[in-house]
Amino acid sequence: MTIAFEEVRHGYPERGQVLRGLSLAARPGEILCLLGPSGCGKTTLLRLAAGLEPLQAGRITLGGETIAEPGREVPPEARGIGFVFQDYALFPHLTVEDNIAFGLRRTPRGERKWRIMDALARVGLEAYAKAWPHMLSGGQQQRVALARALAPRPALLLLDEAFASLDARLREQVRDDTLHVLQEAGIATLIVTHDAEEAMFMADRIALMNQGRIEQLGTPAELYLSPASRFVATFLGEVNRLPARLSGGRAVTPIGAIALGNRRDGLPAEEGAPLEVLLRPEGLRLRTDGPGTLAEVEACRLLGATTLVHMAVPDGQGGLLHLHARMPPGLWLSRGEKVMVAMDAERAFVFPPEAS
Numbered sequence: 243m244t245i246a247f248e249e250v251r252h253g254y255p256e257r258g259q260v261l262r263g264l265s266l267a268a269r270p271g272e273i274l275c276l277l278g279p280s281g282c283g284k285t286t287l288l289r290l291a292a293g294l295e296p297l298q299a300g301r302i303t304l305g306g307e308t309i310a311e312p313g314r315e316v317p318p319e320a321r322g323i324g325f326v327f328q329d330y331a332l333f334p335h336l337t338v339e340d341n342i343a344f345g346l347r348r349t350p351r352g353e354r355k356w357r358i359m360d361a362l363a364r365v366g367l368e369a370y371a372k373a374w375p376h377m378l379s380g381g382q383q384q385r386v387a388l389a390r391a392l393a394p395r396p397a398l399l400l401l402d403e404a405f406a407s408l409d410a411r412l413r414e415q416v417r418d419d420t421l422h423v424l425q426e427a428g429i430a431t432l433i434v435t436h437d438a439e440e441a442m443f444m445a446d447r448i449a450l451m452n453q454g455r456i457e458q459l460g461t462p463a464e465l466y467l468s469p470a471s472r473f474v475a476t477f478l479g480e481v482n483r484l485p486a487r488l489s490g491g492r493a494v495t496p497i498g499a500i501a502l503g504n505r506r507d508g509l510p511a512e513e514g515a516p517l518e519v520l521l522r523p524e525g526l527r528l529r530t531d532g533p534g535t536l537a538e539v540e541a542c543r544l545l546g547a548t549t550l551v552h553m554a555v556p557d558g559q560g561g562l563l564h565l566h567a568r569m570p571p572g573l574w575l576s577r578g579e580k581v582m583v584a585m586d587a588e589r590a591f592v593f594p595p596e597a598s
Contacts, residue, residue: 243305243397244269245291245430250300252286260286262454263300268398268430273421275433275441277477278451284434288400291432292325293318304397321398324391328403330383332375332390338362339371342390349394361389364423380408381416388420392427399424399431405440417443438478442466450474472520472593481520482565485557486592488515493592495519496558497535497565500587509594516595523550525589526567528575534582539575540564549573555583 246267253259261283268274276284289295291302293315302310304323309316324345332341342358349357362368365385375383384404391399404420405413421444424431435441441448442462450457450465450473458470469475486493486500488510493500500519502509509517527534528551541552549569554562567583575581 243430244303245398245432246303247287247291248301248303250287250290250297250302252283252290252295252298257281260454261290264451264454264456266449266456266459268432270430271428272446273424273431273433273444275435275445275448276451277435277438277441277445277448278457279436279477282451283454284436284451285402288325288402288432288434291398292323292400293321322394322396324394324396324399326384326387326391326399326401326404328406330387330404332383332386334375336375337371338367338373338375338378338386341375341386342393345390345394357393361393364392364426365389366419379412381412384408384416385419388423392423397429399427399429401431401433403434403436405435406437413440420444442478450477467588469591472518472591472596475520475591475593480523480566481591482523482526482563484519484521484563485595486517486519488513488517493517493519495585496563497537497555497583498585500585500590500592502592509592518593518595520591520593521565521585522589523566523568524548525586526565527584527586528553528567528569528573529582529584532582534584537565537581537583539577539579539581541577542575544571544574547571551575553581553583 244267248265250261250264252261276287278284290297290310296315297310297312299312301308309321339358342361343354346354346357359368362371365388367382367385405417408416417440433444445462447461448465449459452473458465458474465474466478475481484495486495491502493502535555537553537555539551539553543550549571551567551569553565555565557563
């Protein structure tokens with residue numbers, strides 16, 4: 243089923259307006275990540291979908307049927323929505339099997355046992371049906387919470403920062419396992435996260451939120467490679483900030499120029515106008531000789547899949563620009579070594595200068 247939010251507005255006395263006329267839809271079978279900084283309204287939107295708070299303005303529909311509007315709320319238990327909370331909310335006095343059964347109280351007894359074991363099989367925990375929550379690792383508890391949410395076969399699944407309490411290495415494995423489970427389940431899923439890498443890993447589409455509105459909606463590649471604003475560019479990953487000037491239809495920076503072509507929306511038109519170029523670290527090309535701008539290496543660190551190079555280049559005004567480049571592993575440069583640096587325009591984004 244499709245869940246749709248139409249002009250949703252919601253606020254709190256102590257915080258003011260949190261959601262400001264937000265409209266959004268998650269398609270059947272789609273994994274849609276709500277990404278953004280703390281306080282932008284992500285979790286509030288999830289709670290409204292689940293029926294944990296009454297909607298103040300707008301409308302929410304599921305499969306074309308209205309489940310929430312001012313003065314009319316379908317009870318949470320009647321919405322057919324599964325919810326995985328950040329703390330998993332497992333009952334410590336119930337076994338794994340009984341935790342899952344808690345969400346199946348309306349299921350015929352003869353079918354209940356089969357549903358429980360099917361849900362545990364989906365998350366690879368068939369052998370833990372009689373275990374207690376305190377006997378499980380954090381990753382296993384997360385999978386039990388996911389199984390409990392999936393067992394009633396909901397029309398929609400909600401996950402609120404479901405991996406935040408796991409350590410970094412375990413988080414990667416559990417995210418991967420969860421992605422496969424969600425893809426196999428084939429139901430619409432909304433995932434709340436403030437972690438851009440997590441959103442890009444999990445999502446078919448990302449709704450990047452800022453101050454109660456959607457800043458940009460699209461695939462991970464669209465947001466990362468074609469950010470609609472400076473906020474999107476910086477939230478999706480590290481950038482180098484380069485001062486630039488408009489000259490002959492190009493943004494001229496201390497390390498090269500970018501032809502603007504049709505990338506001129508919102509940019510000043512007068513020659514010499516100041517601009518700012520945001521450049522991804524992987525958009526810097528380093529050579530020991532050949533064309534480019536001379537740079538001095540300040541540090542070089544192997545980070546596993548990439549090598550991070552810190553360098554300094556003249557800023558054209560008597561100072562230095564400090565840049566980061568990400569290179570394939572194997573390249574090693576020493577502090578003080580001179581290299582030539584150029585940029586890949588496909589990883590560079592041009593904006594008006596940031597307001598002071």
